[in-house]
Each structure stands twice: as structure tokens, then as C-alpha cells.
Amino acid sequence: MNSNMTDTGPIVDVRKLTVDFSTGGGKTVRAVAGVDLSLKKGETLALLGESGSGKSVTLRALMRLHPDSARFGGSVNVDGRDILAMPYGDLARYRGKVVSMIFQDPGLAFDPVYRVGDQIAEAVVRHEGISMQEAKKRALGLFERVRIPSPERRLDNYPHEMSGGMRQRAMIALALACRPKVLLADEPTTALDATVQIQVLLLLRELQRELGLAVIFVTHDIGVAVEVADRIAVMYGGRIVETGKCADIIRNPSHPYTQGLLASRTGHEAVKGSRLVTIPGAPPDLSNMPPGCPFGPRCKYVMDRCKTQTPPLYDVGADHFAACFLIEQQAASQSQLQSA
Amino acid sequence: MTMIIDRLGPVPEVGDDRGGPGTPLLAVKDLIKHFGKKAGFLTKAGAVVRAVDGVTFDVGKGETLGIVGESGCGKSTVARLIMQIIAPDSGDLLFDGEAVGSEQLDLTSYRKQVQMIFQDSYASLNPRLTVEDTVAFGPRVHGASAKQSITLAHDLLHRVGLEPARFAGRYPHEISGGQRQRVNIARGLALNPRLLILDEAVSALDKSVEAQVLNLLLDLKEEFGLTYIFISHDLNVVRFMSDRVMVMYLGRVAEVGPADAVFSNPSHPYTSALLASMPSMDPDNRTQEAPITGDPPNPINPPPGCRFHTRCKFVADVCKTKEPALTDVGGLHYTACHMADPTSGHPNALNAARAA
Amino acid sequence: MAAIADAAIVVPAKASKGYWASVGSRLIKDKVAMVALTIILLIVLAAILAPYIAPADPFRGSMIRRLRPIGTPGYPLGADELGRDMLTRLIYGGRLSIFMGVVPVLAAFVVGSGIGIFAGYVGGWVNTLLMRIIDVFFAFPSVLLAIALSGALGAGILNSIVSLTIVFIPQIARVAESVTTQIRTRDYVEAARVSGAGAFTIVRVHVLGNVLGPIFVYSTGLISVSMILASGLSFLGLGVKPPEPEWGLMLNTLRTAIYTQPLVAALPGLMIFMTSISFNLFSDGLRSAMEVKQ
Numbered sequence: 001m002n003s004n005m006t007d008t009g010p011i012v013d014v015r016k017l018t019v020d021f022s023t024g025g026g027k028t029v030r031a032v033a034g035v036d037l038s039l040k041k042g043e044t045l046a047l048l049g050e051s052g053s054g055k056s057v058t059l060r061a062l063m064r065l066h067p068d069s070a071r072f073g074g075s076v077n078v079d080g081r082d083i084l085a086m087p088y089g090d091l092a093r094y095r096g097k098v099v100s101m102i103f104q105d106p107g108l109a110f111d112p113v114y115r116v117g118d119q120i121a122e123a124v125v126r127h128e129g130i131s132m133q134e135a136k137k138r139a140l141g142l143f144e145r146v147r148i149p150s151p152e153r154r155l156d157n158y159p160h161e162m163s164g165g166m167r168q169r170a171m172i173a174l175a176l177a178c179r180p181k182v183l184l185a186d187e188p189t190t191a192l193d194a195t196v197q198i199q200v201l202l203l204l205r206e207l208q209r210e211l212g213l214a215v216i217f218v219t220h221d222i223g224v225a226v227e228v229a230d231r232i233a234v235m236y237g238g239r240i241v242e243t244g245k246c247a248d249i250i251r252n253p254s255h256p257y258t259q260g261l262l263a264s265r266t267g268h269e270a271v272k273g274s275r276l277v278t279i280p281g282a283p284p285d286l287s288n289m290p291p292g293c294p295f296g297p298r299c300k301y302v303m304d305r306c307k308t309q310t311p312p313l314y315d316v317g318a319d320h321f322a323a324c325f326l327i328e329q330q331a332a333s334q335s336q337l338q339s340a
Numbered sequence: 341m342t343m344i345i346d347r348l349g350p351v352p353e354v355g356d357d358r359g360g361p362g363t364p365l366l367a368v369k370d371l372i373k374h375f376g377k378k379a380g381f382l383t384k385a386g387a388v389v390r391a392v393d394g395v396t397f398d399v400g401k402g403e404t405l406g407i408v409g410e411s412g413c414g415k416s417t418v419a420r421l422i423m424q425i426i427a428p429d430s431g432d433l434l435f436d437g438e439a440v441g442s443e444q445l446d447l448t449s450y451r452k453q454v455q456m457i458f459q460d461s462y463a464s465l466n467p468r469l470t471v472e473d474t475v476a477f478g479p480r481v482h483g484a485s486a487k488q489s490i491t492l493a494h495d496l497l498h499r500v501g502l503e504p505a506r507f508a509g510r511y512p513h514e515i516s517g518g519q520r521q522r523v524n525i526a527r528g529l530a531l532n533p534r535l536l537i538l539d540e541a542v543s544a545l546d547k548s549v550e551a552q553v554l555n556l557l558l559d560l561k562e563e564f565g566l567t568y569i570f571i572s573h574d575l576n577v578v579r580f581m582s583d584r585v586m587v588m589y590l591g592r593v594a595e596v597g598p599a600d601a602v603f604s605n606p607s608h609p610y611t612s613a614l615l616a617s618m619p620s621m622d623p624d625n626r627t628q629e630a631p632i633t634g635d636p637p638n639p640i641n642p643p644p645g646c647r648f649h650t651r652c653k654f655v656a657d658v659c660k661t662k663e664p665a666l667t668d669v670g671g672l673h674y675t676a677c678h679m680a681d682p683t684s685g686h687p688n689a690l691n692a693a694r695a696a
Numbered sequence: 697m698a699a700i701a702d703a704a705i706v707v708p709a710k711a712s713k714g715y716w717a718s719v720g721s722r723l724i725k726d727k728v729a730m731v732a733l734t735i736i737l738l739i740v741l742a743a744i745l746a747p748y749i750a751p752a753d754p755f756r757g758s759m760i761r762r763l764r765p766i767g768t769p770g771y772p773l774g775a776d777e778l779g780r781d782m783l784t785r786l787i788y789g790g791r792l793s794i795f796m797g798v799v800p801v802l803a804a805f806v807v808g809s810g811i812g813i814f815a816g817y818v819g820g821w822v823n824t825l826l827m828r829i830i831d832v833f834f835a836f837p838s839v840l841l842a843i844a845l846s847g848a849l850g851a852g853i854l855n856s857i858v859s860l861t862i863v864f865i866p867q868i869a870r871v872a873e874s875v876t877t878q879i880r881t882r883d884y885v886e887a888a889r890v891s892g893a894g895a896f897t898i899v900r901v902h903v904l905g906n907v908l909g910p911i912f913v914y915s916t917g918l919i920s921v922s923m924i925l926a927s928g929l930s931f932l933g934l935g936v937k938p939p940e941p942e943w944g945l946m947l948n949t950l951r952t953a954i955y956t957q958p959l960v961a962a963l964p965g966l967m968i969f970m971t972s973i974s975f976n977l978f979s980d981g982l983r984s985a986m987e988v989k990q
């Protein structure tokens with residue numbers, strides 16, 4: 001409990017996390033294959049990746065939301081406690097109080113047959129043991145905070161009486177009800193319309209700043225990551241392939257996958273009528289992973305060693321790492337040049 | 341294209357350019373579709389959803405018309421109305437100058453010429469059919485022999501980048517999302533259509549796969565001389581794909597015009613807001629303020645007057661009562677905003693007139 | 697072409713199995729279903745080969761050897777109230793009992809699927825009308841309905857089959873209708889419609905393949921119900937007539953011996969129980985084997 005007193009230490013510290021799921025027939029699928037993450041108070045990290053990259057599985061491991069059949073390896077420390085070793089009783093207190101989560105579908109967070117305000121107040125009473133009246137006051141304050149118009153009236157709504165954007169705001173209010181230190185967001189804006197998405201992103205940014213939250217934001221959309229995150233970790237095939245400050249990732253991508261992802265965007269740069277730059281092939285099948293670098297089969301720079309060895313994260317700049325043998329090779333040729 | 345016609349045997353009239361290059365391939369006039377319950381035996385009349393409420397547009401031969409808008413704007417309903425999956429309450433469809441369902445153009449020959457690619461690549465494939473059987477189904481229905489249609493299917497699979505030797509015998513659950521969408525495209529092409537409607541066809545794909553499919557669509561368009569209606573909520577993709585763009589809001593057309601004009605010089609406040617809502621992609625210059633607040637209103641009870649007035653920064657009295665018509669702002673660019681019409685009585689309209 | 701180069705790198709080719717082959721391979725791995733299937737096959741085989749494997753004549757009794765206990769020399773499973781060999785009668789009994797279990801379900805499967813798929817695909821008021829009529833049948837418990845129908849038609853094997861078929865048609869039609877309604881709105885059915893296919897072709901190619909599986913699974917679950925109902929009808933004297941060996945009828949005629957030879961009297965009941973539970977477990981296994989993974 002003391003670790004959070006000092007502001008310097010990381011509030012989330014994940015080391016060599018692996019998550020295996022058993023599929024029928026005695027086979028296991030490794031969804032996360034050795035992920036290191038650390039997050040300071042007041043910092044926002046975006047986990048960027050496509051389907052099967054392991055981004056959501058990593059996020060859920062921070063709350064141990066996986067079925068019992070999942071096998072974990074490594075360690076997950078949040079606020080000085082090891083989540084993977086936590087007994088179930090503590091886990092229930094920890095969820096919502098220290099770490100809480102928002103989802104793509106608010107239907108996962110709200111029970112359709114109770115009023116939204118009551119559900120939020122109920123969560124506060126359960127965790128903090130204050131009176132229902134106090135808790136209702138807190139719920140009202142939260143609704144004002146997430147900018148739900150006419151909050152008193154809206155507290156009495158059932159989930160289906162709210163529009164998509166408003167439900168998302170209500171879910172954020174619920175997640176913040178017990179003043180957590182870490183907020184986990186699993187594609188919270190993916191199902192929203194563009195004009196609503198930007199509102200929710202701005203709200204999350206504002207809340208993060210005001211409440212000093214540490215936020216981990218899972219998304220497949222690089223544009224969304226840039227809007228909310230201080231740092232980005234790009235995931236592929238269950239591993240982090242590149243991590244660094246937002247600006248470094250966008251302007252100086254060092255992993256061929258990140259480069260391909262940025263180049264294939266249909267942004268303003270893409271000239272109409274021209275062909276888009278593409279990454280060939282499809283994201284890997286987790287039950288049938290290639291040996292070596294997970295991106296190897298789709299990489300245009302693939303070398304022999306990529307097919308057998310998995311590249312570690314190499315330092316490519318201030319707080320900027322990428323898992324690609326090319327970096328080692330470039331560094332070697334550079335030092336050769338210098339010595340020559 | 342000729343190659344496929346040969347395989348299917350002579351197809352005399354269907355597929356020929358009958359109206360000449362000047363006639364739009366598809367002309368949609370005053371399309372209206374309201375969903376809802378009519379009062380019936382033991383049931384009350386329910387709320388009416390005005391999904392498509394008077395939509396008019398043309399699609400020229402060989403062009404790509406992009407349709408953008410948020411949920412509830414009616415873009416998917418428009419697609420289904422064009423496909424005749426659902427029947428319109430009123431409105432006309434002219435295909436190459438001929439009314440759909442008329443004597444000159446019955447439904448069967450219309451359907452051969454218009455095909456649609458759906459968003460969900462898995463739900464749109466029959467899980468019990470192999471890839472080749474799925475693609476060969478359409479030609480079989482239209483009388484090709486089993487052998488002909490399988491040959492055609494292999495040809496098309498090859499064309500969309502799926503080697504028939506490897507993929508023809510596969511089932512949908514055995515291939516990836518991007519590959520499934522290629523199968524859907526091959527099926528769409530099997531009847532040698534002239535118009536392809538792509539309803540969020542790449543939205544469910546991973547970004548790295550999306551670019552592949554977009555490239556494929558560009559290639560196919562050129563090779564088969566196709567016309568596209570490209571429906572998406574992703575403005576960047578629409579901008580990249582489209583020659584002209586139509587922006588819809590709550591069942592109406594807000595703005596329509598050449599893609600470059602609409603994107604770089606939007607003349608409807610809703611289009612501007614939509615564009616400003618796109619993530620900035622610049623970490624030093626992040627979006628600071630949401631361009632519009634609130635959610636899109638429910639199409640069950642659209643606001644009176646201009647449907648956008650409840651969320652518009654420039655709202656004036658006239659917007660609350662009078663519905664704006666599409667006004668020409670030059671260069672085949674039309675917008676449904678009172679500010680573009682100097683005679684509307686909107687205070688900003690005069691400035692616009694003066695500036696122009 | 698560049699578009700092909702894009703897709704040139706694909707998942708490694710693996711032999712593609714047909715749908716039913718993959719269902720089969722999953723089913724074989726299901727131990728419970730396999731044990732159930734073995735029991736069913738053994739009972740069916742024994743019934744078919746009854747004249748060759750049964751130790752005695754099922755009809756010849758002996759007044760002095762009535763109600764012998766299990767293990768009596770010459771009567772491995774005892775003798776019934778007329779001194780007939782129980783083992784022989786149980787083996788022969790499987791013929792009629794399983795016949796009465798399978799035939800009504802098969803007939804109801806054909807008719808019920810037809811009604812249900814038609815109603816589901818056509819939809820609208822036709823569907824509403826057909827389903828409301830079927831609801832009327834649902835108002836009666838199936839036992840009562842079977843008894844009432846058999847009573848009205850008169851005793852006999854054929855009449856029992858007809859009445860049981862009528863009992864099962866609404867249940868199967870209801871399932872067929874709901875599965876078909878689901879399938880009808882799928883995108884691939886819509887895609888088939890926009891490629892100009894007629895209703896008959898769409899049902900044949902796109903609907904049948906996807907609905908018959910679930911309906912079939914549901915129907916195999918009804919076989920055990922049918923066996924029990926048929927036994928019940930025989931027990932009440934509405935089905936098979938004595939001295940024909942049939943498990944339900946045997947249970948009835950032995951009930952007077954329940955205090956003197958309880959174990960022998962329970963044997964037909966045990967057979968009904970074993971066979972019906974095997975059909976149920978097998979149908980459960982089939983259901984899970986048929987779930988398509990995405």
C-alpha cells in the first residue's frame with residue numbers, strides 16, 4: 001500500500017505476462033506471449049492492435065476477468081499488489097475500487113432492469129459502505145461530471161432509454177464511482193458515430209487530467225490512440241512490437257508493422273486513384289503461430305533469423321523501443337561506419 | 341467482362357449500355373421509406389421511423405458515389421431500397437433510363453445488373469456451402485450449367501486474389517475475414533453486374549487488410565467497367581474511393597457534390613462537423629473541442645424544419661420552421677442549408693451571398 | 697496482378713474437411729455420446745437378430761415355471777407371469793419398442809419440418825395462422841393428447857403410430873419455424889435473393905442445409921419420449937396387444953408380480969430407461985458436435 005504514496009513508482013507494472021487458453025482437445029492457445037508494461041500515475045497508454053493481437057486479453061488480465069481455464073504467467077502488479085496471486089475475496093474489492101473498466105458495449109456494464117442512477121449508487125454503497133442517500137448524491141455529481149444533460153432526470157432512466165453516447169457517458173460515471181486509480185478502456189468508442197466518438201474521447205482526456213488517473217486504452221484505430229494517449233504500445237501476435245511516445249510512433253515508426261499500418265491509412269496523404277500501400281497477408285492465427293517473429297510471414301524485410309528467433313525490444317530513442325532485428329543490424333552497420 | 345459473357349453464353353441485351361453515356365446508370369427520385377406498425381387487428385399504430393424521407397440522386401456510369409452519414413441517417417436503407425430487398429413507400433428508380441420493374445426492365449434482369457456486398461463477411465456466406473459453390477450459385481440460378489458456373493467461379497476467385505486450387509473447396513469458417521470478403525466480392529461479380537453497392541464492405545476488416553480490399557476494388561472497377569455506390573461511416577475511406585460524395589442526415593440528403601469539393605470546401609455545417617470530428621493524427625495538435633454536442637437525434641421524430649438545426653452552431657429562426665432544399669453552390673455541388681440560399685432569410689445567408 | 701500479390705501470403709493450406717466430416721470427428725471424441733450410441737446399436741442389433749440369439753420362444757410359456765427369479769437355470773433373467781423366458785421377451789420387445797420410438801418421430805420430422813420451414817420462410821400472416829393452430833395442440837399435455845387420440849382411433853399399432861405422430865408434429869414444426877425464421881433474415885439468404893434466385897431454390901440450397909441439422913437433433917431427443925409414450929399406451933391397453941412382446945406392455949402385465957418378483961417386474965422398465973436415456977445423450981452429443989465454430 002505504500003508504493004502509491006510515492007509519485008515516482010509505476011502504478012501498473014506488468015512483467016513477462018503470458019496468457020494461455022485451452023481450446024478443446026488438449027490444445028492451448030497463447031494469446032499473450034510475454035508482455036511488459038509499466039504505467040505511471042496520470043499517464044495514458046494506448047494498446048494498439050488488430051484482431052488477435054492480444055490487446056484485450058492483456059487488458060483483462062489486469063482485472064483477472066478471464067475464465068478459470070486461462071493460465072497466467074509472469075506478474076501483474078497494480079498499486080503495489082500482485083493481481084495474479086490475489087485471493088478471490090480481495091479481487092472483488094479491488095475491482096472497481098482500484099481499477100475499473102469501460103467497454104465497447106455499455107450493455108455489459110448495466111443491468112437492463114434497474115435504473116442507471118440506482119446501479120451507480122449501489123456500487124458505491126457496496127464498496128464504501130456509505131448511506132444510500134450519500135451515494136445518490138455522488139451519482140448525481142458523477143453525472144454532472146461526465147456532462148450528461150439534465151442529470152437529475154437521467155439518473156432515473158433505464159439503460160435502454162438513453163442514446164448510445166449517453167449510455168457510454170453513464171458507464172464512465174459508473175466506472176469512476178468508487179474513485180479508482182486506474183481506468184481500463186476496451187475500445188469504448190468503436191461502436192459510436194464519429195461526432196459522438198470525439199466527444200467521448202475529449203471527456204476521457206479531461207477526466208484523466210482532472211482526476212490524475214492512469215488510463216490504459218485499447219483500440220484498433222491509430223487516430224483514436226493519438227487523440228488520447230501519451231504513449232502507444234503496438235501489439236501484434238500477442239507481443240508488443242513497438243512502444244514509445246505518441247509523437248515518436250507516428251513520426252518515426254521503427255517496426256515494419258507500424259510503418260505498414262501508418263502507410264496503408266487512407267488519410268489525407270493518400271492520393272485518389274493511386275493504389276494504397278498494403279501489408280500483405282492476414283493477421284496470424286493464434287492457434288497456429290509461426291516460429292520466430294510473429295510478423296515475419298508478412299514482412300517485406302524478412303531475414304533468415306526472423307524465421308527462427310523472436311526479436312527482443314531494441315532501444316531506438318528516448319523511451320522508444322521496437323522488436324525488430326533490422327534495428328540491431330542498422331546499429332551494427334552504423335558503428336562499423338564510425339570505426340572505419 | 342467479355343470473357344465472362346462468353347462463358348455464360350450470349351447475353352443479348354442485359355448488361356449493354358442501352359441509355360448511352362449521358363444517361364445516369366441509376367437515377368433515384370424522391371425515395372421514401374418509413375418503417376413502423378400500421379394499426380391492425382388488436383394492435384395500435386406504433387411509432388414511425390422515417391428512415392429515408394425524400395432522397396433524390398444520380399449515379400453516373402463508371403463513377404463511384406460515396407454515401408456517408410451516422411447511424412440512423414438512412415444510408416443502409418437506401419442500399420436495401422436500391423437492391424429491392426425492401427420495397428419503398430414511394431419514389432422511382434430508373435436504371436439506365438428505364439424504370440425498374442417496368443416492361444422494359446423486369447426485376448430479374450435488373451437484379452443481374454445490380455449486386456451488393458454486405459458488411460458482415462461471415463453472415464453473408466452460407467456456412468454449409470464451399471467457396472466455389474457460393475460464387476457459382478448466381479450463374480446456376482440464371483441457367484448456366486454446373487461445369488460452366490464452376491469454371492466461372494474459379495476464374496473469379498483467381499481474379500479476387502484467392503487461388504482456386506487452395507480456396508475453392510474451403511468453407512467460410514476456414515478462411516480469414518479479408519478472404520471471406522473477397523469471396524463475397526467474387527459472388528457479387530458472378531452475374532457480371534454493372535452496379536455494385538458496397539455497404540460498409542470494409543468496415544469490419546482489420547486496418548492492414550482493409551487497404552488490400554480497397555486496392556482490389558479499385559482494380560476490379562477498372563477491369564470490369566463497374567459503377568460503385570460506396571457506403572461507409574469512415575470519411576477517409578470514402579474520400580479515397582469516391583468521385584462524388586453524398587452526405588446524409590436523418591433520412592435526407594444534406595450535401596452532395598464532387599468528393600474534393602465536399603471534403604475540402606464543405607458547404608453544410610453538418611459536413612464540416614463530421615470532418616472536424618475525425619481524429620487529428622497530430623499528437624501536438626489534438627482536437628480541443630468537439631465540433632458538435634449530443635447524439636444524432638432519433639429518426640422516429642425528426643425535428644421540424646432543417647433536421648440538423650438542433651445541433652447546428654449557425655441555427656436561426658428560419659431553420660426551425662422551413663426545411664431547406666438542395667441549393668446549387670456551383671460546380672455540381674449542392675447543399676441543403678439556408679445559409680447557401682441568399683433568399684432564405686437566414687442572417688448568415690447574406691454574408692455568403694456577398695462573399696460569393 | 698497486384699491484388700493477387702496482396703493475398704499471396706495466406707494461411708498455410710490445410711486439407712479442408714466437409715462439414716459433416718468435421719461433425720463426425722468431433723462426435724467420435726465425445727465419449728458419452730459414443731457410449732450411448734454403442735448401447736443403442738447393441739439393442740437395435742439384438743432386436744434385429746432376435747430369432748438367432750434369443751435362447752427361447754417368446755410366446756411359449758409354462759404354467760409351472762411362472763415368475764421365476766433372475767438366475768434360474770434355463771431362465772437367465774427369470775420368467776414372466778406366464779412362464780415365458782424374460783431374456784427372450786426383452787430381446788424381442790426391443791423390436792416393437794424401438795419401432796414405436798423411431799417411426800412416429802420420423803413421420804413427424806418429415807411433416808413437421810415441412811410445415812415449419814414453409815411457415816418460417818413465407819412469414820407474415822401465413823406463419824401467424826399456422827403457428828396459432830399449432831399452439832392449440834400445445835395446450836394439451838402430450839401424454840393426454842396421445843391417449844385421447846389413441847382412444848378415439850382405437851387400439852392397435854398403426855393407430856398408436858398415427859396418434860404419436862400427431863403429438864410430435866407441432867413440436868417439430870415449432871422448432872423448424874423458429875430456426876427457419878432466423879436463417880431467412882441472414883445476409884446470405886438476402887444475397888441469394890438479390891442474385892435472382894426463386895424461393896424454392898433458396899430454400900433448397902440455403903435454408904434446408906442450415907435448418908435440417910438443428911431440427912434433426914431436436915427430433916432425436918423426441919425418440920425417447922416417443923418410446924415412453926408408446927409404452928404408456930401399451931400399458932393402458934391402447935397400443936400393442938398381448939401376447940406380443942413390447943416393453944411397455946410387459947411392464948403392465950408384470951405389475952401384479954411387483955411384490956413377488958420385483959426385480960423381474962422392473963426389467964422392461966430398465967430397458968425403456970436405458971434406451972431412452974441413450975437416445976437423449978446421443979442427441980446432446982450431436983447437438984454440441986454440430987455447433988459451427990467461427
